[in-house]
Amino acid sequence: MTDQIGRERVIQTKDKYVSELLEKPNVVGVGIGIKETRGEQTGELSMVIMVRQKLPLEGLKSGVAVPAVVDGVPTDVIEVGELRALQSRTDRWRPAPGGVSIGHYRITAGTLGCVVRDRQSGTRLILSNNHVLANSNDASPGDLILQPGPTDGGQVGANRIGVLERFCLIQFSESEPTCGIANSVVEIGNAIARLLGAQHRLLAKRIDPQAVNQVDAALARPDNPADVLDEILAIGTVSGIAPAALGMAVRKSGRTTGLTTGTINVIDATVNVSYGSGRTATFENQLVAGPMSQGGDSGSLVVDGGALRAVGLLFAGSEQSTIFSPIQLVLDCLQVDL
DSSP: OOOHHHHHHHHHHHHHHHHHHHTSTTEEEEEEEEEEETTEEEEEEEEEEEESSOOOGGGSOTTTSOOSEETTEEEEEEEOOOOOOOOOTTSOOSSEEETSEEEETTSOOEEOOEEEEETTTOOEEEEEOHHHHSSTTOOOTTOEEESSOGGGTOOTTTOEEEEEEEEOOOOOSEEOOOOHHHHHHHHHHHHHHHHHTOSOOOOOOEEOTTOOBSOOOEEEEESSGGGEEEEETTTBOOOEEOOOOTTOEEEEEETTTEEEEEEEEEEEEEEEEEEETTEEEEEEEEEEESSOOOTTOTTOEEEETTSSEEEEEEEEEOSSOEEEEEHHHHHHHHTEEO
16 A cells, blocks of 8 residues: 555645646546556555546547546546436436436326437437326326426426327226216115115226226427436436346336335236226236335336346336336337337
8 A cells, every 4th residue: 555655645746736637528526546457456546537438548639638647646537427416306407317206297296217219200208107297198298297296396387397298098997987877876876875874885987897008108298308318317328128037137216216126026917006096907018026116206217237228117016016017018109219
């Protein structure tokens, strides 16, 4: 290890050249640390130069590259990305990355999954769930989308980020009745029950056992494309897809629980999901992992645990499980690509 005299020299050199080094376009920080070579510490004290991204030396202009030695003191370049003041995921973000609060102006809040591209136009669009961006079918294209979502303080005037573009319709297997005859029978039956002093009442329900779904997904068009980032908080920029497999490690970045990890333990699942207000929808071909989400995480992109590849779109769960749709089904339904 470098002795005390060497340490003082490194400190003095760092203080002397810090301003000059920070003027380089890719440098975001300068400090002192142990130099690493091929991933192993050498025991040699050095000036650590923190850069947004490590770039090949041959691609850099003269004077831009960080010198290997400054006044006899070795340097060590490490990549740290873009440094930003930390914000809560429920704050207003501009530009907004994946993993933060978003929602249709009439819901509570969900998660901005990621940015995708329209297959025909190449337009950058925001991906999340139908029940996050389209209010579970009860919305129309052009409706306002807020970031953060309403329950996190999002207001129509100040927090608009875009509008609803399109969504995959959810077919409900159980929902509120629309049949006038059924409603009339219930009213008459309950009137008789009241007259007789009965403590039970009839309840009408619309049943459609043939209604099945593949995805809960929707898109929003940002007002300003520069207001959304391709990257996902704590994960990075996802650029491909990966097929799901039993035992596969996955992760997600969500509005409520942040970055969490899990393992796929069920594939090809058929599940019944409650949407409240007496509505239930059946989904086929779903993926199930352990407990890695809570309310408000809906819309999170589920990513391969070991690579920047998308696996699915999270939309439901419980205290014991997390449900997500295979990402290819989502992309095909909405006609977009990562």
